[in-house]
Structure formats: C-alpha cells, structure tokens
Amino acid sequence: MKPWAARLVTYGVSGGLAALAIAFARPLPDRRPLAEVAGLADTWEEHVDTVASGETIGEVLERGGVTGDHARDAIDAAIAQRLLDPRRLRAGTRITFGSAPDDSVPSQVSLQIDVDRLVRIVRGDSGWTARVDSIAWSTDTVAVRGKVRVHLTQGIGEAAAELPRDARQELAYAVAEVYEFRIDMYRDVQPGDSFSVLVERKRLPTGVTRLGNVLAATFTNGGATIEAIRLLSEGKAKYYDQHGKSLAANFLLAPLEFRRISSGFGGRRHPVLGIFRRHQGTDYAASSGTPVRSIGDGVVISAGVRGGYGNLIDVRHVNGIVTRYAHLRGFARGVRAGTRVAMGETIGYVGQTGLATGPHLHFEVLVGGVARNPRSALQSKAGPPVAPSERAAFDALRAR
Template structure:
C-alpha cells in the first residue's frame, strides 16, 4: 500500500478535461477521428421562388395585431384620377398612400400613369371594422415579363423591388384532332388567336370550312412563342407551317419580297386569287344558291347567293384584294357591303351588324382582312351572312367560282425555300425547339417609412 507523503501535491483533473477525454475515447472506439460537422448547401432558389418567399415573409411580418389577413384588391386608375388617389380607394390612410407613391416613384414616374393602368394590392383591414386599412403589398406589371412590387418589411418600412422573369423562346409543334370547329379546337390545344386565325384563312383557300372539315381530322401547326418561367405566354410569332387533310403550307419570304407568303412542299404559292368562303370559323351553310321557299315571303323565289348561319359578331373577311364600292343601308339587305376585285368579280355581303373600322367606299382591302361582322339587319330571321358574287353585273353561284392560283418558285428563291422547308421539317421531327434567355433580376432596396 502506498504511503501518504504530505510533501507531495495531490493530482487534480478538471471536469472539462474529463469531458474532452470522454469525447475522444468515444471517437476512437467508433474507429474514427473526430471531425467538425459541415452544413450541406441548400439548392439555389429561382428568382420567382425568392420573390414568393419574400412576399410571404413581408406579409406575415407586416400585419400588426388587430388586422385581418391581407386580401387581394385589384385597382384600376380611373379617368381624372392620380395613382395616389387610386391607392386611397383601397381604404388606407392618406399619409400611407403618399408613402406608397413616394416609394414607387423611385423606379417610375407615377405622375405619368394614365386611366386604365391596373395593379394589385394586398390590404389588411381592422378587425373591428373601424379605422384605416393597412397596405401589405402592391404589384404593378411594367412589361410582359417584368413587374415592380412594394412590400412591407418586418419593421413596417416599405420595400421596393423590381423583378424580371426568365423567358424562353420556343418553336412549338402543335398536333390535334378537330372537335367541333378547327379554330376552337386549335385554341383549346394552345394555339394563340392570331395563329389559329391565320391557319383558318389559309385553309379557306382549299376547303369549304363548313362542309369539308370533319371531326377527327388531324392538323399540325408550327409557330413561335415566348413564355415566362411560370408558363405564361407573353408573345407569339407567325405561323410557320400548317397541315390539314394532306394540305400543307410553309411560310417563306423571298429575297426582296415585301411580305412572307405560304407555299406547298414543291414551292408553289398556295394562295388562290379567291377564298372559298368569307368566314373563317363558326358557321354552316343554311341556304344555297338557287330556288327556295323564302323564309319570310313564304313562296318559291330565286336565292341569288349563299346564306351562312353564324353567331352575331362573327368576323367577315374579304375573299380577295379589292376596293370597297358600297358600305351602306340597302333595303331588305340591311347593312350592305360590296367590294370590287381586280379579276372582274364583285362580292356582296348583307344583314351585317356593323363594318370594320375604316371600311367605307373607296377603301382598299386585302385578302383575309376583316371588313365587317355578321348580324341580322334588314329582312332577316336571325344572325347570318348573305353572300353574293357578281360577274359583269350579274349574280353567279359563289360555290362555282374558280380562279388561278399562285406561281411556282424558281432559281435562288426555290433553293432558299427548300432550305427553310428542311429547317421546319427538322423542327417537326424533333417535336419542337427551345431557346432560353436569362432575364435580368434587379432588387432596388429603397425603404420609406409608412
């Protein structure tokens, strides 16, 4: 047994040393040396996600006790109203509306805003129903893919931020089957209105859009468009290609030409001198050319035109280039329009609801241009278009009009067309094309007390 020696100091081990020894022992027993913990980096957020999270945080932090959950309140500036006055209509205090206007003026001239300008606000109202509301946020679109936001931060200040979304330029290959009308089907499948309208005009050169197009007929459209990262279409280009029932159109602009035209696969211009019908969509033939029992008079009478039953306001287009001869009221025809064409033909339209802007006697019109709208004026039992064709002062059957089609490309124009056709064919084979473009993201941080 060891003897106690009063001359020796006893050994003391500090508690923290024991703790360290224990930690090292555990690590050694586990077969590894102690390593400090490392935090994993979170995946980067998109600018839209950042903006959404920020807006949520601002809304949560900027809602004082005693106020309701913020509600979206759309605002449109009225005639003779300033931006600040429009903001005050949401129920916030005058001084707060002034602060919002001052904050937004750091990025734009609020005094230049005109009647019709729209913006969205988030407003929290007093729970007791008494007192001023509180603006939690405001969003104003400044461009197709850009917007300004004013949000309330945690300390009650107003924060200004400019946001620009990423946009993607796409060449879309749209395929579908006709269900009802071709135009409505194409719109349901995602074709922009202008593209659907352009395709309808092209096909009306080849088909009677009422009788020739059937359900389950397949179609293909190729067109350009620009979409934001949240899927909103902000722009669309021209129709590049259209196919229906074996008939194809390729868009091509020859060198030196004023405008692009459409050609078949061989390079033949598919534009006929006269369209088959003056309506592009939503119609049916209700009365053909020839003898019939008159729906109002009740006796058999020669019907010297074709009647197309269509909805009130359906656009009527010029079947060929020409000059307006008459745009006036004419007895039982009601609102009447007559156009003289360069090929010796004249076209007439009766029972119109109204004329397109600028359409009057002496006005030149182009093939496919909207000239009027279907109505039921004059001696009419319901909305429809009475359509006539005149040759040498005599009415003829519009269904029998046949005119020469366009010319065929040759030489360097044909070679350029074939290259463009090959490019479009490759896009169709690949199902489309995407070209992304990164938009700038700016975040102006100018707080203003409110």
C-alpha cells in the same frame, strides 16, 4: 439567443445586403427572385396583397406596412421612372411586400403590372429606387395532330389537350388564318378532315401559357393535303405550301375572319342558314355588327338597299369577278359606288336587313354575272413561289 448566434444572424443579413448591392450593380444573372439571388431566401419574408377596386396605391402600401415618408418616397421613385401611373392602378394588381428579418418597414415592393412584368421598388441605403423586371418566357414547340369530327375548333380542342382552353381556341384561329387563302375553315371543312400543327408554346414560371407562331402545319381537306411552312422573308413571316408556293394569294376565301364567326357554331356551317338547294351563296352566322371584309382589292359597284338582299355591297375585282355581301346592318364609312377597297378592308357590318331570319352575312362570288363556288372561282390565282434566294432555307425547314 446566445451572443454568437445573434452575431451569426447579423453577419448573415449584412452579407446578404452586400450581395444585394452587387446584384443591383450589374444585370441579374438570371430571373430568380431577388431575395434568392441575394442569398436571403431562408430569412426573407414576403406577403402578397391585391389592389381592391377604387383603392389608391397609398392605401395598399399602408396596409402592407409602408407608411408616411416611406410610402411617399416609394411612389415618387416609381413615378419618376415613369413606371407607375398611380391613377391607373388596376384593381386586382398583385402587390408583394418583401422584408428581411430586421426590417421595421418592408424593403421591397413589387407590383405585377403585366403577366410578364414587375415594377420593383426597393429601399436601399440612399432611399427608394424603382425599376422594371421582365419575367422571361420559356419557349418550346408542341405538335398537335387530330381529326375534325364536327368543326375546326372542336378538332383542335380535342387534339391539343395539353394546352389551356384559351390557347386551344387561339390555335384554331391561328390555323384558320394560316390557311385563309386556301381553305375556308367555316365553309369547306368537313368531318374526316385531318391536321397536324407544329406551334410554339410560351410559358411563364407562374404557369401562364401563350401561343407563339405556327411553324408548320398540314391540313387534309376533302382528301387534298396542303402543307404550310413558315419562312421569314425580309423580316416578314410568310407561309409556303409543299410546292414552294406562297399560301397568300389575291383573294381571301372568307368575308369574315374565322375568329369573328359565331362561336356557338365554332366554325361549322349554320344548320339552318347553311348552303341549301338553289341558294346562290354562303351564309355565315355572326353577331350583328361583326365587320365584313372585302375578300380582294377592287372597286365598289354599288352600296345600297336591294330587295330581299337588304343592305347590299357589290365589289368588282380583276378577271370579271364580282363579290356580293348582303343583309348588312350598315356600310363602313366612305363605302359607296366608286370607292376603291383593299383586300381585308372592312366594308360593312353583319346585320339582318332584307329577307333574313337572323343576323348573318350572305356572300356570293359571281364570275361573268353567274354565281360560282367561291373556292373554285378564286383558287386558280395561286400565290407567288418562294424567292430563289430563300429556296435553300425553305428546303431545310421542310426537311425538319
């Protein structure tokens, strides 16, 4: 190499290090890799490794060329900042070693401790220092529109092709939760129902995608349309329908969370256990041990074995409503006659005690001692309206 060329390279690197020092002295202007910010992108070298099962941080560092005192100081820097617990280093953690051309030892080690967080351990003039860098999620909104052919999970899965598989499943769960006081997405949904959902999508530069909030939705179930508009009220998100009434009410419609219902059926009625003639309730297929929740505030009337029902819980609510949960594997701790339970509280676990051919929950709503269609029996208790002070915000959101 000609002398002037060597000098240029030296200037280039020391200029880069100066920029590096400046970059550390103030918050990074953006989230580009440090090397790029420091102007080292052309000469900076990185290599990526992963932590193997049972491997110590020292062993991984050594493999990356950070040995002896360097390794000890680098680890100490991260521990001192409580950024790293070397005993809890997960197998599969990505670790990146960065070196400038004249480095005999890598000058930067990054551990991907979470999808959106990196621990950076950097060697400077005064030794190794450590800090955490958050990787910024970018958020946009996605509109998903479609029809149910089989069940909710299928419908949303087909309509949200632009989302990864996990996110599509999560969106089905989220929609079921938005409507959990108005539509039982397991029992009530039928082919031909249609929906549209506006949902936040959060993405990392690495391509990792997560769902954010459902901002608005429309669901047409059996010809009746219910809108859901998300509104922040005193820091809490609530959903309101097109009439400005809260979607929340005194009763949940389903005694199992939609996400807990047997995924094999994807939120469709069990083909064998489903509602049949002279059957007094709804059967939810779910694996044994799935938590069963009380659909409303109430008092346990009885919790024990009763004939073909097997382990049975009856809960008394307001307005002469009693809910019944049968074939349970067991009862939640402390649930017995006289126990007060809250809406959504776990009272027992799905099983197949009594006359049951497989694990499922048999659920009934009784009014004045007579089994009734849960939806019509519970529906009249609509939620409170939008507060007058929030009406303007609601109207503005609806208009969007």
